[in-house]
Amino acid sequence: xxxxxxxxxxxxxxxxxxxxxxxxxxxxxxxxxxxxxxxxxxxxxxxxxxxxxxxxxxxxxxxxxxxxxxxxxxxxxxxxxxxxxxxxxxxxxxxxxxxxxxxxxxxxxxxxxxxxxxxxxxxxxxxxxxxxxxxxxxxxxxxxxxxxxxxxxxxxxxxxxxxxxxxxxxxxxxxxxxxxxxxxxxxxxxxxxxxxxxxxxxxxxxxxxxxxxxxxxxxxxxxxxxxxxxxxxxxxxxxxxxxxxxxxxxxxxxxxxxxxxxxxxxxxxxxxxxxxxxxxxxxxxxxxxxxxxxxxxxxxxxxxxxxxxxxxxxxxxxxxxxxxxxxxxxxxxxxxxxxxxxxxxxxxxxxxxxxxxxxxxxxxxxxxxxxxxxxxxxxxxxxxxxxxxxxxxxxxxxxxxxxxxxxxxxxxxxxxxxxxxxxxxxxxxxxxxxxxxxxxxxxxxxxxxxxxxxxxxxxxxxxxxxxxxxxxxxxxxxxxxxxxxxxxxxxxxxxxxxxxx
Numbered sequence: 001x002x003x004x005x006x007x008x009x010x011x012x013x014x015x016x017x018x019x020x021x022x023x024x025x026x027x028x029x030x031x032x033x034x035x036x037x038x039x040x041x042x043x044x045x046x047x048x049x050x051x052x053x054x055x056x057x058x059x060x061x062x063x064x065x066x067x068x069x070x071x072x073x074x075x076x077x078x079x080x081x082x083x084x085x086x087x088x089x090x091x092x093x094x095x096x097x098x099x100x101x102x103x104x105x106x107x108x109x110x111x112x113x114x115x116x117x118x119x120x121x122x123x124x125x126x127x128x129x130x131x132x133x134x135x136x137x138x139x140x141x142x143x144x145x146x147x148x149x150x151x152x153x154x155x156x157x158x159x160x161x162x163x164x165x166x167x168x169x170x171x172x173x174x175x176x177x178x179x180x181x182x183x184x185x186x187x188x189x190x191x192x193x194x195x196x197x198x199x200x201x202x203x204x205x206x207x208x209x210x211x212x213x214x215x216x217x218x219x220x221x222x223x224x225x226x227x228x229x230x231x232x233x234x235x236x237x238x239x240x241x242x243x244x245x246x247x248x249x250x251x252x253x254x255x256x257x258x259x260x261x262x263x264x265x266x267x268x269x270x271x272x273x274x275x276x277x278x279x280x281x282x283x284x285x286x287x288x289x290x291x292x293x294x295x296x297x298x299x300x301x302x303x304x305x306x307x308x309x310x311x312x313x314x315x316x317x318x319x320x321x322x323x324x325x326x327x328x329x330x331x332x333x334x335x336x337x338x339x340x341x342x343x344x345x346x347x348x349x350x351x352x353x354x355x356x357x358x359x360x361x362x363x364x365x366x367x368x369x370x371x372x373x374x375x376x377x378x379x380x381x382x383x384x385x386x387x388x389x390x391x392x393x394x395x396x397x398x399x400x401x402x403x404x405x406x407x408x409x410x411x412x413x414x415x416x417x418x419x420x421x422x423x424x425x426x427x428x429x430x431x432x433x434x435x436x437x438x439x440x441x442x443x444x445x446x447x448x449x450x451x452x453x454x455x456x457x458x459x460x461x462x463x464x465x466x467x468x469x470x471x472x473x474x475x476x477x478x479x480x481x482x483x484x485x486x487x488x489x490x491x492x493x494x495x496x497x498x499x500x501x
Contacts (some may be wrong), residue, residue, distance in 0.1 A: 130383065293417070458489045
């Protein structure tokens with residue numbers, strides 16, 4: 001009798017295969033889940049490490065900005081422990097200090113009153129100038145541990161660190177006197193370092209009285225007293241812009257610019273557009289250098305009309321028009337409009353620094369310094385070093401190159417052109433001195449009234465080995481050669497008297 005075999009008691013091979021497959025898929029699924037979890041975990045760990053690293057970097061590099069922020073209570077904590085340090089000139093004369101009375105009440109004092117109003121600034125009702133730039137250092141104290149302990153025992157504050165600037169009191173005083181009752185600005189800088197020796201803006205104010213006059217200044221919408229015209233004043237550059245137009249012409253005609261000639265009959269016309277030379281002057285037959293030296297509007301309108309507008313726009317970008325300036329002081333961007341479809345009249349006006357073209361004195365000074373320094377621009381700066389109460393240096397600031405605005409050869413050609421302005425042109429009042437000078441004058445029209453113009457000068461000396469650069473604008477004064485050049489001469493004289501002495 002045969003034995004009966006039931007399917008219930010024996011598992012078929014097919015069922016074994018299915019079970020094994022299910023087990024393998026389960027293991028793969030679990031491995032896949034673990035892998036996804038690990039990838040996700042690694043991603044979030046990487047993000048956390050990145051955020052931590054960025055936070056450490058941000059704190060390390062932005063500590064000053066964080067403390068200077070008016071919403072940061074750390075600033076008030078520091079001021080509760082330290083009183084504000086002093087600001088001094090390059091020679092150690094006090095420009096701003098905190099005076100304590102017998103009850104340790106503090107008062108910020110500015111011994112030179114209006115003289116350094118815009119560049120040194122104020123520290124109440126907000127902050128301005130060096131008071132703003134150096135706030136972090138002025139409210140911190142690096143006095144010795146023993147001094148801090150003694151001050152703590154006596155219940156008095158520690159002295160904040162002292163900030164030494166690059167400012168020269170004598171040159172600042174002379175610039176202020178020369179600008180006199182006029183509105184305008186003067187900037188004096190060292191070519192090879194970028195140090196700001198003087199910065200004057202008129203009208204000015206007495207920072208000792210800032211709290212008393214604040215409401216009147218704020219409520220008066222037409223007041224521009226608080227504006228630092230050197231860095232925030234936008235003006236038509238007039239003929240000083242011919243430096244820029246000349247550079248573009250040289251770039252487009254590197255081998256032939258010396259062959260240029262133009263017959264000036266006092267004006268240049270194209271279609272319905274016309275440009276007149278200043279005060280109706282007729283310069284006759286002029287080459288490229290004489291066109292620049294005599295500041296011939298007609299010739300430069302002719303030059304401008306032949307320029308490639310796309311490459312001109314690139315040159316303007318190279319010279320930082322419409323770009324961020326390497327400057328820590330508050331400033332506004334200069335602007336100029338050059339594009340392919342601009343009208344004939346707009347192009348002619350732009351070529352001679354009129355029309356929509358606007359520039360700040362500090363920007364023009366920077367372009368001039370680059371020319372004087374072989375094409376290389378040194379970043380302008382006003383803080384030289386920080387010292388503690390004992391005179392130990394806490395931090396030093398050194399000159400730093402921004403880079404090249406033009407080639408060395410281009411700078412040499414422009415220097416020759418600017419030297420010719422002194423020797424044969426509109427800046428002849430700088431001729432025949434015990435130093436050589438190079439520069440460019442400008443008489444920039446600013447309204448529709450014939451003859452109303454700002455007087456400009458920008459230049460450097462000595463022409464063969466430049467040391468100092470001066471940029472001047474005198475609002476509404478008229479001719480740059482008549483009003484701005486004599487001021488430049490006195491400033492150059494004062495600088496070389498100091499350095500020779």
